[in-house]
Amino acid sequence: MSKPLTLLFTVVLTVLMINAVFGQKTDELYMMNGDRLTGEIKALEYGKLKYKTDHAGTIYVDWEDIVSLKSAHLFAITLSTGERWFGSIDSSLDTGYVIIAMPLASQKINLNNIVLIDPIKKTFWSRIDGNIEFGGSYTKASDVLQLNGSFNAEYKGRNFLTGYRSSTIVTTQPGKDDNRKYDVSVYGVRMYSGNWFAQVNVNGESNSELGLDWRVLSGGAGGHDFIRTVYSRFSGSIGLYYNGEKGGDSSKVTSSIEPAFSLSYKVIKYDVPKIDIYTAFNVFPSFTETDRVRMQYDLQTKFEIISDLYFSLSFYYTFDNKPRTAGAAKEDYGIIGSIGYKF
Template structure:
């Protein structure tokens, strides 16, 4: 039996060619890296601008993959992608980027609607992302210790991440500290928190948050919390951030050994400080404190304190030490006889994406 034959006309061939071109178009566009950066030593780089924070521009090239460039070393850059730019007074600008090298200004946008920002006043640049995966940044720390003399095994896992779009920032964090002693005593201190920020002019912001906490030492089987408030960045530069916030939150608590459930309303007072030392080696210091006076249970208040120092060992790999203290003036159950505090120090290795 003779196989059927097909005649390919010029029109059908052109249609087929256009069809395959449209299929490949997203790949071709993704492969293009046409952003330009020129350094003060005359070096010209072509690639893709990812973001700028802590006075470091993250730049992606085909030849060298991701590289870090000191912001003060850049004399010219240009990109046709859309970015969000924040300056030191909290103002936000959106659009394509180019620099005026003579005036040392960053031009955000095009034409008569473009804004000019002094290069030294730029605090952060983040791309307006079209997908969650592209916009996600993530840091994970892992630690393990064993002490033979006291037969204590401790495992800790922590991390944080974020995702930004236009006027919104979304952050999450988690920590888990599990301790086993003499094969008989097992304690855990675990929490996870999700926070949403709506950025406002003059460094102000609105925030909403939700979280879950477990703490064996304080007899807390589970605490669910949700709330909101507002705050302000008191200091925001390329190497330091100081912020404060106030708000209200509702909590629902379960304790060990009883089916009783407690519902509480708490006020929230929070402050945080971050300090960055950017090169040789990179060093990050992060300190936060939250106070929760209870508005439902008279005389009860809680305080959470965290301090973390992280050193970069090699690119994107960090060694860290963390001190934490969780205080409750009237804990659900003083099950371990240790009173009102649960505190500890953890060592870890971390990776940043």
């Protein structure tokens, strides 16, 4: 064999050996039926442990079927009480328990109390999760074309997360003005023990159906998870916001102070197909404008097509009893279908 070929063969073999050594999956999963699975713990969320194996690929294991697990990697472990622990996971002599190993101490925890396991990722980009969606429809009889899209990204730290959300809906019909609905939000959330959290956010909005040229809402809120189980999450919050907005038929910018009352619920069903359901309800009664009330309701259901690819069906309802533009509608609602991808 010539020297160049020998060198090439040596380099390829070395790379493969390094990849085999460092790419080995060494986490261990102990099942109720006595099986032991070697792989890599990816996450626990809504009752399913995402687990990557060499032979079967990525699988989802019912949390209630697991009696113990073990990993030398670092994780953020959230309990149903809101407590958060950071460390590696070791098996326990007591069935149904694990040991969270931390630098200066260790803690034995009942598996039934764990609702969330997130790997602590080392790089900035690996800590970002999100999704992108696109959809559209066309009705020939009325010649109505509707296009919609959204983009969401979230960065997770140990006790906080920050994110960006945006969505667009454009409806066109010959002979009529386009209807446009834009929403964008930048937010930060700090988690505390006892299932409490605090958040700050800045929201931008435009809605031609409601005669709203633009709105900027900024402020903060405090909230609590009333229900936090391995299968679902039900939360509520109360906040205070500054609202600056402009109607479509005026150059006047109006300012107001608004409290905010919010409820949200999320659950994932791991049937075939996997279904992700999220709903939220927000009310904004104005402090500074007499009898003005705004409301927003959202319902989204995602049906998994294949891993990370899904079909989304959403319903939204927006209400403003005193729209900024005279003669504008007081409510706007719609059903949106789209194809989405999680990253």
